[in-house]
Amino acid sequence: MTATASGRNGPLKFGQGNAKLPACVTTFSLPAGHSCPFAAACRSRSSRKTGRIRDGRGTAFRCYAASMEARRPSVRHARWHNLRVLRACRSAAEMARLVLDSLTPFARLVRVHDSGDFFSPDYFDAWLEVARERPGTVFYAYTKALPGWLARLDRVGDGHAAGAVPNFVLTASYGGTHDHLIAEYGLRSARVVFSEGEAAGLGLEIDHDDSHAMAPGPDFALLLHGTQPPGTPAAAAVAALRSAGFYGYGSSVRLPLRLVAG
Ligand code: SF4
Numbered sequence: 310m311t312a313t314a315s316g317r318n319g320p321l322k323f324g325q326g327n328a329k330l331p332a333c334v335t336t337f338s339l340p341a342g343h344s345c346p347f348a349a350a351c352r353s354r355s356s357r358k359t360g361r362i363r364d365g366r367g368t369a370f371r372c373y374a375a376s377m378e379a380r381r382p383s384v385r386h387a388r389w390h391n392l393r394v395l396r397a398c399r400s401a402a403e404m405a406r407l408v409l410d411s412l413t414p415f416a417r418l419v420r421v422h423d424s425g426d427f428f429s430p431d432y433f434d435a436w437l438e439v440a441r442e443r444p445g446t447v448f449y450a451y452t453k454a455l456p457g458w459l460a461r462l463d464r465v466g467d468g469h470a471a472g473a474v475p476n477f478v479l480t481a482s483y484g485g486t487h488d489h490l491i492a493e494y495g496l497r498s499a500r501v502v503f504s505e506g507e508a509a510g511l512g513l514e515i516d517h518d519d520s521h522a523m524a525p526g527p528d529f530a531l532l533l534h535g536t537q538p539p540g541t542p543a544a545a546a547v548a549a550l551r552s553a554g555f556y557g558y559g560s561s562v563r564l565p566l567r568l569v570a571g
Contacts, residue, residue, distance in 0.1 A: 311402050317538060318353065318393070318394050318413055319394050319407055319409075319410065320410060320411035321390075321391050321394060321395070321407060321411035321412075322387045322390055322391055322410060322411075323335050323336065323339070323411065323412060323413075323416075323419075324336040324338065324387075324413055324423065325553040327423055329517065329518055329519060329558040330420065330487060330518065330519055330556040332473055333417070333418065334418045334419075334420055334519070335412070335416040335418065335419045335420070336415075336419075337419065337420070337421050337422060337423065338345055338353070338374070338384075338387070338388045338391065338421040338422065338423045338425055338428075339375035339388050339391055339392045339422065339425025339428070340354075340385070340388045340389055340392055340397075340424070340425060341353065341355065341372045341375040341377075341378060341388075341424045341425060342354035342355075342365070342372060342375055343357075343392070343425075344392055344425040344426060344428040345425060345426040345428070345453065345454065345529060346426070346428060346454070347371075347426065347452075347453040347454050347456075347485045347486045347487055348365075348426065348484070348486075349365070349453075349484055349485050349486050350367060350368065350369040350370065350483075350484035350485075351368070351369070351370060351371070351372045351482075351484045352364075352368055352401070353364035353365065353368055353371045353372040353375040353376075353393050353499075354375055355375045355376075355378035355379045356391055357385070360378060360379040360380075360382060360385055361379065362375055362376065362433065363477045369484070369541070369542075370484075370501060370533055370537060370541075370543040371535060371536060371537050371538055371543065372424075372535075373534060374423065374424030374425075375424075376535050376536045377424070377531075378424075383471070388424060388425065392425075394405065395406065395432060398431075398435075400431060400557060401430075401431040401432070401434035401438065402438070404431060404432055404433075404435035405434075405435040405436075405438035405439050406444065407435075407440070408435060408436070408439045409439055409442055409443070409510075412439070413444075413526075413566060414443070416443075416446055417445070417446055417447070417451060417478070418446070418447050418449075418523065419446055419447070419448045419449070420449060420450070420519065420522075420543065421432065421436055421448050421449065421450040421457075422450050422451065422452075426452055426454050426468050427450075427452055427454040427455055427457050428454075430457055430460070432442075433454065433457045433458075433461065434461075436448060436450075436477070437461060437465070437477055438462055440474050440476050440477040441474055443476070444476055447476050447478065447523060447524075448476060448477050448478070448479070448518070449477075449478040449479070449480075449524075450477075450478075450479055451480050451481075451522065452479055452480070452481060452483055452498060453480040453481070453484065453485030453486070453487070453514050454485040455481055455485065455488075455490040455491070455496065456487060456490070457494065458479055459490060459494060461567070462494070463558025464475070464477070465477055465479055466479075466524060466525060467475050467494065467495055467496050467497060468480055468481065468496050468498070469495070469497045469525055469526065469527065470525050471525050472510050476481060476510070477499070477543070478494045478522070478523065478524060478525055479496075479566065480497055480498065480499050480529075481496040481497065481498040481499070482498070482499050482500075482501075482531075483498060483499070483500045483501070485499065497525065497526065497527070497528060498528045499516065499521075499522070499528065499529050499531050500513065500528075500530050500531070501530070501531050501532075501533050502515070502530045502533065502541070503533050503543065503549075503550075504532075504545035504546065504549065505532070507532050508530040508532070511530065513528055513529050513530040514529050514530065515529065515530045515531065515532050516527070516529045516531060516549070517532070517558070522551075532550070533550070534547070534550075534555075534557040534558060535545055535557065549551035555561070
């Protein structure tokens with residue numbers, strides 16, 4: 310029998326846009342940290358019950374998505390709903406069916422994981438199957454699940470160029486347990502930087518709106534934002550960015566002209 314979204318307590322919950330993205334971008338999220346088995350430098354988790362943040366032992370910068378869950382219980386509950394419903398599926402095919410039943414066919418751009426990551430091989434395969442079924446939609450994601458990516462390299466491509474499923478676009482984000490695989494396999498990557506100068510020194514453009522992440526292409530950088538653990542270099546970097554006029558992303562924050570102009 311084919312599982313349907315409603316048969317598994319679905320449908321999954323999708324969003325439209327976020328502080329960085331316009332409403333035309335559909336977003337999908339899982340609980341930050343809890344669904345990120347390969348996270349290291351960024352690994353923070355918000356308690357499912359209380360929302361309280363716990364940083365990991367190796368946290369160099371706090372995951373913005375975890376901070377969001379701490380502040381907004383409705384966001385946290387929606388993400389846990391998605392993870393629970395997906396975990397109830399018994400196969401990749403069942404997960405893919407659930408996503409397809411839950412996602413409007415009119416979505417043109419889907420950011421897979423505004424929060425979270427590919428937490429299992431079946432789950433990875435499910436999104437590839439969804440992308441194959443919806444060739445008119447671009448699905449893009451940042452990931453630290455690099456062993457899973459490499460196991461599917463023929464279909465995903467290396468991020469610089471498309472693979473056999475060209476509407477499925479990945480970027481490897483530094484700060485995971487398998488970072489060494491990025492250089493080893495030449496995967497397209499993104500690094501969190503603490504300043505514009507750091508990005509310039511690395512020869513990387515900063516992506517402020519996911520325009521780099523949405524299509525295959527060169528490596529790029531992401532500017533640190535969000536609340537950071539007190540007393541850390543990341544907290545000092547955020548303070549320095551604020552005094553330079555960069556307060557993060559969203560309609561209620563100020564961006565310096567240089568950043569807006571790109
Ligand atoms: S992998 Fe992404 S969502 Fe997961 S903890 Fe790191 S930054 Fe947050």
